[in-house]
Amino acid sequence: MNLNKLAFNNIRRRKLRSILTMLGIIIGVATIVVLVGTTAGATTALKDETNEYMYDIIISPSVSSGSYMMDPETVSQVYKLSNIYDIKETSTFQEYIGTEIVTVVGTQDWKSVEIKKGSPGVVVDQSIADKGYGIGSKITIKDQELTVTGIVDADSTPVYVDQSVAKKIVDGKVSAISAQTKGDPKTVAQDVRKQVEGITVETKSQKVAEVQEMTNKSLLFAGIIASIALLVGIISVINTMLISVMERTKELGILKAIGFTNWEIKGSVLFESGLLGFIGSVLGVILGVLGSIAVANMLEFTEYLPMMTPWWLIIGSIVGATLLCVLAGLYPAMRASKLNVVEALRNE
Amino acid sequence: MNNYILEFKDVWKTYHMGEEKINALAGLNLGLENGSFTAVMGPSGSGKSTFLHVAGILDMPDQGVFRINGKETSKLSVKEQARLRRDEIGFIFQRFNLMSQLTALENVMLPMLNEDSSKAREILDRMGLQGKYDKRPSQLSGGEQQRVAIARALINEPSIILADEPTGELDSKNAHSIMKVLRDLNQEDGVSIVVVTHNPTSAQVADHIIHMGDGQIVNGNYIS
Numbered sequence: 001m002n003l004n005k006l007a008f009n010n011i012r013r014r015k016l017r018s019i020l021t022m023l024g025i026i027i028g029v030a031t032i033v034v035l036v037g038t039t040a041g042a043t044t045a046l047k048d049e050t051n052e053y054m055y056d057i058i059i060s061p062s063v064s065s066g067s068y069m070m071d072p073e074t075v076s077q078v079y080k081l082s083n084i085y086d087i088k089e090t091s092t093f094q095e096y097i098g099t100e101i102v103t104v105v106g107t108q109d110w111k112s113v114e115i116k117k118g119s120p121g122v123v124v125d126q127s128i129a130d131k132g133y134g135i136g137s138k139i140t141i142k143d144q145e146l147t148v149t150g151i152v153d154a155d156s157t158p159v160y161v162d163q164s165v166a167k168k169i170v171d172g173k174v175s176a177i178s179a180q181t182k183g184d185p186k187t188v189a190q191d192v193r194k195q196v197e198g199i200t201v202e203t204k205s206q207k208v209a210e211v212q213e214m215t216n217k218s219l220l221f222a223g224i225i226a227s228i229a230l231l232v233g234i235i236s237v238i239n240t241m242l243i244s245v246m247e248r249t250k251e252l253g254i255l256k257a258i259g260f261t262n263w264e265i266k267g268s269v270l271f272e273s274g275l276l277g278f279i280g281s282v283l284g285v286i287l288g289v290l291g292s293i294a295v296a297n298m299l300e301f302t303e304y305l306p307m308m309t310p311w312w313l314i315i316g317s318i319v320g321a322t323l324l325c326v327l328a329g330l331y332p333a334m335r336a337s338k339l340n341v342v343e344a345l346r347n348e
Numbered sequence: 349m350n351n352y353i354l355e356f357k358d359v360w361k362t363y364h365m366g367e368e369k370i371n372a373l374a375g376l377n378l379g380l381e382n383g384s385f386t387a388v389m390g391p392s393g394s395g396k397s398t399f400l401h402v403a404g405i406l407d408m409p410d411q412g413v414f415r416i417n418g419k420e421t422s423k424l425s426v427k428e429q430a431r432l433r434r435d436e437i438g439f440i441f442q443r444f445n446l447m448s449q450l451t452a453l454e455n456v457m458l459p460m461l462n463e464d465s466s467k468a469r470e471i472l473d474r475m476g477l478q479g480k481y482d483k484r485p486s487q488l489s490g491g492e493q494q495r496v497a498i499a500r501a502l503i504n505e506p507s508i509i510l511a512d513e514p515t516g517e518l519d520s521k522n523a524h525s526i527m528k529v530l531r532d533l534n535q536e537d538g539v540s541i542v543v544v545t546h547n548p549t550s551a552q553v554a555d556h557i558i559h560m561g562d563g564q565i566v567n568g569n570y571i572s
Contacts, residue, residue: 006447
């Protein structure tokens with residue numbers, strides 16, 4: 001008979017003890033899932049919120065060029081550069097709407113525009129809307145007649161239009177280009193300055209870099225704290241397996257007497273501790289995901305729930321905790337296989 | 349070439365109890381033939397248990413040569429010893445030593461390599477335990493438990509059965525029927541049997557009786 005069957009039996013036979021032991025694993029794994037998951041979700045949220053700063057370099061016209069916009073030639077030169085990617089541009093300019101001067105912003109990223117009402121297209125501030133430019137009404141920008149499609153929640157008084165529209169209005173000129181760099185942003189920035197004339201290149205501000213760095217650190221920190229919780233659970237597995245081996249001294253002696261090898265006996269102890277770990281971590285992941293859902297609801301964060309429960313976290317927690325529990329069984333397994341049969345059989 | 353299932357040649361086994369040395373086996377010489385049924389008797393401390401432990405490869409001699417079926421056990425690896433216990437030897441203990449959490453059938457199947465239960469059922473039937481396959485040891489009488497233990501000892505078709513006081517925990521009626529089962533196994537299947545016992549009535553069932561004292565044979569089959 002396969003000794004692994006006995007391992008199942010042992011866990012079932014001592015229900016309370018198995019449950020208490022698994023509780024350590026369950027709490028440890030659930031803590032990891034909730035803490036690491038929430039931090040991962042929060043990191044994604046933060047990155048989304050600060051998306052407009054998520055560039056490595058930003059290219060704008062130099063003061064010496066005498067213009068606040070880059071001409072189409074310069075722009076196409078930038079697009080030809082091979083060491084930058086994820087290029088985003090905006091054409092931003094001032095315009096009179098009635099008597100008021102407003103900023104018209106061309107955007108390629110409607111997600112970062114907080115539309116209060118209506119849909120993307122031509123989006124105006126509430127104060128402009130109140131002056132007779134509500135949704136559906138016509139608005140004229142530099143001789144172009146556009147239809148207002150939405151209202152934005154903003155502090156300043158901007159008009160958001162699609163970048164393609166904005167670019168056409170200003171004859172293909174662009175105010176700023178942001179991009180990610182291949183390699184160190186500072187080196188790439190210098191390279192860009194050399195290759196394209198009439199522009200200034202700035203790298204991502206130190207502050208933004210620090211914030212990003214901090215979110216990465218907090219992810220690590222949450223992981224460490226949660227791992228301590230799991231460690232406590234693992235120690236309880238070592239303890240339980242040692243007690244279990246000592247209690248079963250006679251049983252193990254019988255198994256040896258009827259011909260099981262030391263390796264088979266070692267294997268069954270390892271299997272039993274691994275099984276405790278597997279069941280415990282699966283239950284822990286379930287509890288952890290429920291916990292993450294609760295946290296997401298509490299923080300009104302539900303759209304980030306998929307980021308809070310990523311597959312790498314779920315699979316990693318189960319595989320990791322199970323392997324650690326198998327390791328925890330090593331010493332008890334060695335004790336079991338080294339038992340003297342004659343003495344073990346005398347044990348009552 | 350002799351036909352010994354068990355062969356002891358000047359076997360010594362010494363235990364240390366603090367300062368004191370106890371020679372549990374003191375130059376034991378003994379040869380038991382294949383197919384024999386032997387009872388080993390003797391007072392406590394005469395070396396009977398140690399004799400059985402060495403015979404069952406649960407313990408190794410300190411000195412001398414012990415062979416089972418011609419194989420010298422001290423020359424085998426720990427794994428080979430375990431395999432030999434599984435394939436060649438069936439143990440029967442005074443306290444039955446069944447797994448309390450397993451059913452009668454599962455206990456019998458424990459040493460098996462496959463999960464085919466038909467053979468285990470067959471042996472349990474032969475032991476008169478029809479319909480008790482799914483009973484746990486605590487639901488069986490002492491005599492029934494010992495029959496399950498015998499079935500477990502038989503499952504891998506051993507060449508020898510070693511029994512340590514198999515009737516020690518049983519009343520005389522059950523003791524007699526267990527000895528009869530062993531008797532039948534010896535006669536019908538040709539399994540060699542060694543029974544260590546205090547009980548003269550049980551010992552009478554065997555073909556011959558060896559008396560031990562001070563780690564040696566007092567009378568019985570010597571190797572010259």
